[in-house]
Amino acid sequence: MATVPTALAGRHFLKELDVTEEEFRGLVELAAELKAAKRAGTETRYLTGKNIALI
Numbered sequence: 001m002a003t004v005p006t007a008l009a010g011r012h013f014l015k016e017l018d019v020t021e022e023e024f025r026g027l028v029e030l031a032a033e034l035k036a037a038k039r040a041g042t043e044t045r046y047l048t049g050k051n052i053a054l055i
Contacts, residue, residue, distance in 0.1 A: 037043040
């Protein structure tokens with residue numbers, strides 16, 4: 001199960017400079033894990049009941 005690194009929990013990611021190179025790589029790895037879980041049909045619906053806005 002993929003989890004958000006605790007150093008990133010509650011932080012906003014608006015531009016690449018908001019995170020270190022290590023944190024950015026961690027986000028990319030997390031995204032890959034989440035995509036693989038979705039393809040395998042084992043994804044966890046982390047955002048159920050949440051509202052998300054992208055502008």
